[in-house]
Amino acid sequence: MAYETLIVETRGNVGLVTLNRPQALNALNSTVLKELKEAYAAFHADEAVGAIVLTGSERAFAAGADIKEMQPLQFADIYKSDFISGWDEVAKARKPVIAAVSGFALGGGCELAMMCDFIIASETAKFGQPEITLGVIPGMGGSQRLTRAVGKAKAMDLILTGRMMDAAEAERSGLVSRVVAPDRLLDEALAAAEKIASLSRPSVMMAKEAVNRAFETTLEEGLRFERRLFHSLFATDDQKEGMAAFVEKRKPAFTHR
């Protein structure tokens, strides 16, 4: 399929999506949303793909929602169409998604990175929620996901002042899982995704579901949910294979990949 705002390819068992609107620092407009949903759907339908990497350019992962597209919008229209709610579908991807972030990840760009399962950042990455400087607030999950990721103090600081934080601060505060040299970013993210894609898919998808449940429920319910998923994996041949391979000191050959 031909995309206007994305480059979509597969690398081994990994689906790679590169945001590609260089003239607007990858600002997220309605075409990006539509195409990202299509690209994710295609990767979900592709049995060979076990994980997805989402990246941007060296200069910008994404500098936010497209301000020029939003500028003329009126309340009644965006309320009626539930503007931006389409991003929920992106956030609900069932296969793991790794954000590989270099340069600016601002506003909707930071929010899109946070919709991914984890973020690997280049040393050049800059994260922020500058919406307040435009007279609005985060609208694609920033006030909720950033607060859960970094805690109230840091989230308030970033969201109320609109300042950016660099990769080191983002790693210290738990927003990103790893920081790597700029020229290592894509390789590192692809290697992590390839590792995930090599594992038993039901266990990978359930692990993702279980961690995400931690943000939705009580500890008691979350522990029960985890335990039930854990039990259910004993119904898979991959559990038999994974444990047999360990005991026999060999590599597992998982069926469900």
Ligand code: HXC
């Ligand atoms: C539309 C954008 C854009 C954006 C950059 N551009 N960000 N266009 N929407 N979010 C465009 C610029 O207009 C410019 O186009 C080109 O990209 C290069 O940007 P410059 O500003 O010239 O680059 P630079 O001086 O290096 O500054 C980089 C920057 C700055 C600091 C990232 O571009 C910036 O502050 N961008 C906006 C960041 C922001 O406020 N994001 C939040 C958006 S609101 P031209 O044609 O002039 O060359 C949001 C809400 C999300 O995300 C939730 C609801 C949807």
